[in-house]
Amino acid sequence: MSKLSKKDVVKVLLDEDEIPRQWYNIIADMPNKPAPYYSPMTGKLLEPGEMQAIFPMELIQQEMTTERFVDIPREVREMYRQWRPSPLYRARGLEKKLDTPARIYYKYEGVNATGSHKLNTSIPQAYYNKTAGIKRLSTETGAGQWGSALSLACNHFGLDCTVYMVKVSYGQKPYRRSFMQTFGAKVIASPSNLTNSGRSILEKDPDCTGSLGIAISEAVEDAATHEDTNYSLGSVLNHVCMHQTVIGLEAKKQMEMIDEYPDVIFACCGGGSNFAGISFPFLMDKFKGTKVRAVAVEPAACPTLTKGVFAYDYGDTARVAPIAKMYTLGHDFVPASIHAGGLRYHGDSAIVSQLYHDGLIEAQAYGQKEVFESAVLFARTEGIVPAPESSHAICAAIKEALKVKEAGEEKVILFNLSGHGYFDFSAYDGYFSGLLEDVEYSEDAIKSSMANLPKIEA
Numbered sequence: 001m002s003k004l005s006k007k008d009v010v011k012v013l014l015d016e017d018e019i020p021r022q023w024y025n026i027i028a029d030m031p032n033k034p035a036p037y038y039s040p041m042t043g044k045l046l047e048p049g050e051m052q053a054i055f056p057m058e059l060i061q062q063e064m065t066t067e068r069f070v071d072i073p074r075e076v077r078e079m080y081r082q083w084r085p086s087p088l089y090r091a092r093g094l095e096k097k098l099d100t101p102a103r104i105y106y107k108y109e110g111v112n113a114t115g116s117h118k119l120n121t122s123i124p125q126a127y128y129n130k131t132a133g134i135k136r137l138s139t140e141t142g143a144g145q146w147g148s149a150l151s152l153a154c155n156h157f158g159l160d161c162t163v164y165m166v167k168v169s170y171g172q173k174p175y176r177r178s179f180m181q182t183f184g185a186k187v188i189a190s191p192s193n194l195t196n197s198g199r200s201i202l203e204k205d206p207d208c209t210g211s212l213g214i215a216i217s218e219a220v221e222d223a224a225t226h227e228d229t230n231y232s233l234g235s236v237l238n239h240v241c242m243h244q245t246v247i248g249l250e251a252k253k254q255m256e257m258i259d260e261y262p263d264v265i266f267a268c269c270g271g272g273s274n275f276a277g278i279s280f281p282f283l284m285d286k287f288k289g290t291k292v293r294a295v296a297v298e299p300a301a302c303p304t305l306t307k308g309v310f311a312y313d314y315g316d317t318a319r320v321a322p323i324a325k326m327y328t329l330g331h332d333f334v335p336a337s338i339h340a341g342g343l344r345y346h347g348d349s350a351i352v353s354q355l356y357h358d359g360l361i362e363a364q365a366y367g368q369k370e371v372f373e374s375a376v377l378f379a380r381t382e383g384i385v386p387a388p389e390s391s392h393a394i395c396a397a398i399k400e401a402l403k404v405k406e407a408g409e410e411k412v413i414l415f416n417l418s419g420h421g422y423f424d425f426s427a428y429d430g431y432f433s434g435l436l437e438d439v440e441y442s443e444d445a446i447k448s449s450m451a452n453l454p455k456i457e458a
């Protein structure tokens with residue numbers, strides 16, 4: 001590892017053999033562990049056996065393990081090599097435009113075929129299912145990034161793939177659909193009439209535009225009712241957060257190469273996986289006394305951490321997914337169809353929720369208009385069109401950089417650019433034609449869905 005000078009550096013690259021050999025499991029170091037899952041069927045503690053209907057044993061073990069590090073299989077690392085280690089950039093253009101003394105860095109996870117960080121977990125998930133003898137994976141997708149990532153991984157390991165795509169995105173993002181089909185996936189608009197959960201939603205509301213919660217119900221039902229099929233989730237679960245830590249482990253090495261360490265880290269937060277990925281390896285230092293702030297940034301239209309409650313709730317609308325203790329807006333909360341489709345989940349990772357509850361991380365929420373303003377400013381200064389989801393992190397980083405300027409401080413800001421926005425131009429279109437509206441979450445909708453939280457005595 002050669003030392004570069006932070007004065008001149010624009011892009012910090014690592015060699016291929018510096019791709020992490022292990023994932024970091026933050027649970028080993030958390031002062032308060034995330035609460036265990038409960039069964040939606042029995043209302044009792046979830047037994048590993050119940051999870052076996054939809055997950056392979058290896059992933060169930062990863063979900064439960066308290067080992068600090070878990071080996072990355074050779075076959076997975078081989079595939080990571082296609083685009084990992086990903087670059088760390090210094091945002092020189094943005095810094096100059098903002099005229100800030102802050103040094104801003106971003107880790108860019110859009111440099112793979114699917115354009116987002118989600119491939120970091122779809123590859124190991126497909127791999128462990130393949131080695132367990134599974135023939136098909138079912139899943140849900142919001143904006144299409146997760147479906148794309150799983151399609152590619154399934155294709156690589158020779159598995160079939162069925163993707164339930166939230167109906168509003170299915171209409172807005174035809175190119176995402178084509179992408180998944182290119183890799184051989186079957187894509188279904190959700191709610192569909194192919195599952196019991198889909199049919200019961202459509203009976204009540206034939207025009208339902210769908211939600212991640214509904215699509216999860218359909219995909220879980222598909223897996224649970226087919227012997228050769230498992231379910232795969234692109235965020236939220238402990239093992240998903242762990243797979244994403246390759247982002248932060250690399251970023252730490254990259255910052256070390258230029259003698260830098262972040263004062264504050266930003267990442268957008270839907271289910272929490274890319275936030276986990278960039279921040280957990282730094283929180284490992286924080287547990288030992290190093291000062292670093294980690295901030296999860298969410299949309300004002302789906303403000304799970306900033307406005308939700310910390311309670312046991314179902315992971316999905318039809319109550320088939322495990323019950324987790326997390327920040328939630330209620331499992332039947334259907335957020336407005338904002339353009340950052342990947343951030344429309346009612347809940348959050350149990351780990352991220354526990355860390356937030358314990359005051360170890362922070363959260364902020366922004367409306368989509370200022371988020372798109374930040375996205376365009378970033379594109380014009382850095383030359384990358386960011387995903388609407390990632391632009392929440394950009395928005396927060398810009399605000400921080402301006403605060404630093406006002407205070408006349410020197411600070412190092414790191415954010416995760418979780419993906420590019422080259423499939424999101426219909427959303428950009430909406431912004432440029434002035435059609436984007438700032439949708440606030442509705443207090444009433446949340447209040448009524450809070451009434452339906454499961455009663456867990458723990």
Ligand SMILES: *Cc1c(COP(=O)(O)O)cnc(C)c1O
Nearest residue numbers: 145235270271272273274342419
């Ligand atoms: C899916 C997605 C997200 C949100 O998911 P997390 O699990 O919270 O990371 C953020 N950014 C991009 C580009 C995504 O595809």
